[in-house]
Amino acid sequence: MEHDRTRTRAWVLHPEIKSDEQRRVPEPALEEAVALAAALPDLDVVGSEVVRLQRAQAGLLFGSGKIEELGERFHENEVELVLIDGPVTPVQQRNLEKAWKVKILDRTGLILEIFSDRARTREGVLQVEMAALSYQRTRLVRAWTHLERQRGGLGFVGGPGETQIEADRRAIDEQLVRLRRQLQKVVKTRTLHRAARAKVPYPIVALVGYTNAGKSTLFNGLTGAKVMARDMLFATLDPTMRRVELPDGPEVILSDTVGFISNLPTELVAAFRATLEEVLGADLVVHLRDISHEETEAQAQDVETILTSLGVEDDRPRLEVWNKIDLLSSEDRQATLARAERDPAIFAISAVTGEGIAPLLSEIATILQGARHESTLSLTFAEGQKRAWLFRQEVVRSEEQTEDGFEITVLWTDKQAARFAAL
Template identity: 45%
Template structure:
């Protein structure tokens, strides 16, 4: 009796465009990881360098013809752009290529929709997707707009359809905002209670797949979901952690960041990210084995600034030392050449969240922060 074989993942052609500035991912490695996380199988790729972007097709008719041939040869079912596309460009490309076309924002939203597990996470992702969909309504009904409503009447059914769709989206967005606001108030109440208790509040942040959830599990002895993929977990989890006899901290694991994280997601996840804004200390997890680690640190800091958390003290946790062939010298670390004043200006630890190497030192340092604050009437935690 033959076994049923699983269906192959849909194929996807990856497209990157150099617009005159150095592309942060010229090998499209991260786009490939995003595609795999969305359940797609990268089957081909196209690279284009353009000084001026085509307002209708983004990459121009010549490259579109080349791209279409790649779609046919690889039998791909969609095309993924590592760059943002306008609604008109997306519609025109789909018409020319005959397959679905996603830009980076749409791809990240799709991954978030697949990974959301909690009720709050699903609400947040749905809100972000609706906000993104609202921007896609522009000229979405052009074929109907050309139809006139009758003699002496301006406009037509196309305009009416756009307004109906826009109103429907706005109504759904308002409903989700009210529901999320209630959850935000609950989180705020919990945070105030922890603040009154004077407990050290630690938030784990970092680029996606840097090992945040693995570190959280190791510190808290939790059993949260961990996988070697982008955005493996989306839901914020908070646990009380034993640091030393009589010394405890409250640690929160948050959603990972990524280059060009859609603003709609940042806004939708505001209640979740407030755990970071209200923290006393940030454990900024960095994949030390990743050659793009400095750029990833900058991207995380950019999002932290966007949500109002840039001034919260950070501790750099250089993770995945178990994957290194040789130690990374200090001169190749973040801040060594950026005027941060040397190693002592940014506290850092080398660890392996997977094997546990170096974690005792991190716990001891956090316990020291708690000990130094116990004499204060209003506990403050100074790094």
């Protein structure tokens, strides 16, 4: 059997553990895992299956009969990498690699691989490295007990007879401290960029949605930008921002964000908060859904949960956009269009064919017309607290000192104006 030697032959397993109350619907979950694997350029997914278990076995995850059966299948198909869609402990990973003689990656490891393949900005890269190191740290398994793994101490390298595992762990910890410092610097400059952008009189529209919902396709269609848009999970990792002139409306900055995903391992949620920071400063959040996906409701719920955990308030203007109507059957399509017709906050579109985009843009323009406006305020020297509040809100465009205090020009929203009045 001839196959491409430059690509790694992979098999995807989704363990459905009956005793796990958090378990997901197995078939769509497996489909998503295969799509995740396909997001890595040098993988060839040669097979995939759901493995049903009563409960996970402590040392091996699967029962011995299942391990043997899967092992034969992997051998027949010349599989080099097995992706397990779920958490795998370091001990289970080591034992399975030994039994099957293949490399194993669990869901966290796979998502990390994709993230590191996609990260573009300095901050994205640092975040990925930190998440990867924290993950590796938990994978340092005491696999070697024999004495040659002990290093004779020179006194200045971690004391006599330090085991390799302790040395590795310390090296990782030092690396993490170094990355954290670099990240603090980068985040500081990002805050400066944001403050500079607060002086730009353009409202910000953030596109959010489950991974593969079509955000990058819509973004490219609206901005003419060449953001990587493929039918692929996690195609966008770093927020990409472009200026767009709305027909008959204001100019806006459109921000394309990383795709959300269910059961994102906790160590990765922290790593990718940075790529979603743009959403917090947005004047309007546009939630794009793949309405043709069978799990569209669950996906929408995941996105809402993440937005809430990021601290995006409910009173922030939001639109829900149902994308991919071109993939619906004519019956479903009619029903979807009728529902969107009834609800003014829902728009049904196809980012690929352009259908439905004109009314969406005109609604965005309407919402944002009054998003920010300029005002000039006169404050006395005694009103220092009010002045400090304005600077904290990053709304000050210019300031001149007068005999009695300050003349300040601000660019703000009605809500900020009302809060200022109440101070």
